[in-house]
Amino acid sequence: MQNRPASPRSPGLWSRLPVIGRLLVAFWGLVLVGGTTAALMLRHQSQPSTPVRKTNNQPAAPGAHQPDAVADNYSVRPPVIPVEKAQNTSAPKPVPVPAPAPSAPAIKSPQMPPPIVAQTPTFDLNSITASGKTALAIVLQGFGYSDAMTYDVLSRIPAPVAVGVSPYIGNLSDVLARAHAAHREIFVTLPMQSAHPENVDEGPHALGNGNSEADDRRELDWCLSRAEGATGLTDASEAGDSQPGGGYATTSGFHPIEDIIASHDLLYLSGSPQEDRHIRGMTATAWINGDTDAATLDAQLAALLPDGTKPTHILLMVGPLTPVAIDRLATWLSGPVANRFVLVPPSALADNGATGEQASAQPKNIQTAPL
Numbered sequence: 001m002q003n004r005p006a007s008p009r010s011p012g013l014w015s016r017l018p019v020i021g022r023l024l025v026a027f028w029g030l031v032l033v034g035g036t037t038a039a040l041m042l043r044h045q046s047q048p049s050t051p052v053r054k055t056n057n058q059p060a061a062p063g064a065h066q067p068d069a070v071a072d073n074y075s076v077r078p079p080v081i082p083v084e085k086a087q088n089t090s091a092p093k094p095v096p097v098p099a100p101a102p103s104a105p106a107i108k109s110p111q112m113p114p115p116i117v118a119q120t121p122t123f124d125l126n127s128i129t130a131s132g133k134t135a136l137a138i139v140l141q142g143f144g145y146s147d148a149m150t151y152d153v154l155s156r157i158p159a160p161v162a163v164g165v166s167p168y169i170g171n172l173s174d175v176l177a178r179a180h181a182a183h184r185e186i187f188v189t190l191p192m193q194s195a196h197p198e199n200v201d202e203g204p205h206a207l208g209n210g211n212s213e214a215d216d217r218r219e220l221d222w223c224l225s226r227a228e229g230a231t232g233l234t235d236a237s238e239a240g241d242s243q244p245g246g247g248y249a250t251t252s253g254f255h256p257i258e259d260i261i262a263s264h265d266l267l268y269l270s271g272s273p274q275e276d277r278h279i280r281g282m283t284a285t286a287w288i289n290g291d292t293d294a295a296t297l298d299a300q301l302a303a304l305l306p307d308g309t310k311p312t313h314i315l316l317m318v319g320p321l322t323p324v325a326i327d328r329l330a331t332w333l334s335g336p337v338a339n340r341f342v343l344v345p346p347s348a349l350a351d352n353g354a355t356g357e358q359a360s361a362q363p364k365n366i367q368t369a370p371l
Contacts (some may be wrong), residue, residue: 125158141319142238144175160343188227194242232267238320241271290325
């Protein structure tokens with residue numbers, strides 16, 4: 001058997017490539033290796049070793065919990081950090097933020113200011129009468145029932161003119177505050193048994209009517225609590241003066257009530273000289289019924305001042321308050337007759353008890369009380 005010589009091994013692919021092909025393969029291989037290496041390095045550098053959670057720069061309230069800086073399985077657990085430790089950290093101290101100013105308190109039921117007495121300049125009654133003029137004080141009874149009439153009084157009637165208010169008004173504190181702001185003297189009606197209780201209802205807080213002394217003092221305390229900041233109390237109301245002829249103010253049982261009123265530094269305005277007042281205050285010398293027509297009001301106002309040149313002191317009560325009464329009074333006060341009198345607050349006519357001087361000055365043709 002004849003042996004066949006071994007055939008030579010065929011050359012590989014690399015050896016069969018031309019030189020230029022080998023160079024291209026080497027080039028792209030280097031590019032692939034370099035690109036892969038660069039991508040791995042960039043990916044490694046872009047990943048932080050620990051995730052960082054952004055926090056606010058606002059300071060936390062003392063004793064509050066601060067969140068963790070590292071998230072554990074994507075859940076944040078607020079650690080308990082003592083206040084002392086939080087204050088000793090080296091973090092920069094936040095700029096203190098001033099606390100907002102507290103809001104103003106409501107004015108629905110404020111403590112009323114002290115009683116208004118002679119808010120206008122002091123009047124010398126002797127000088128007024130020596131000049132040939134009459135000292136005239138006016139109280140408008142029934143003030144505060146109507147917002148429109150309250151505005152008219154405060155805007156059209158001069159400030160020395162005072163107002164009388166019922167203690168039963170629901171918004172009494174607001175009414176007193178408005179009168180105070182306008183520098184008006186205020187007289188709150190003290191409900192009490194009238195001379196004819198069968199005809200006049202003085203309300204649930206009236207004094208007298210068979211009350212015991214303790215009952216009367218309790219009702220007086222109620223009225224005093226409603227009259228905080230008033231100039232004084234009065235037995236007159238917008239319905240007139242119901243005391244002459246046997247009302248509670250004319251009895252000896254009223255004298256202890258007067259003492260209590262005086263102890264509160266309040267004046268007392270009597271609706272009639274027949275009440276024999278034993279307390280510092282004033283006594284009305286004239287009444288005009290406000291619930292009538294304009295012609296009647298003009299006639300009564302025209303007859304108010306005494307005839308001749310002899311001046312006097314007059315304390316006029318007007319009630320009930322009506323738009324017509326406000327209009328005619330405002331016109332009369334600003335008319336030509338104004339040069340015959342000087343408006344004074346009622347407190348300017350105060351004395352220590354009832355006298356006949358004011359009663360003698362009351363015009364005979366003026367209605368004593370609108371009853």
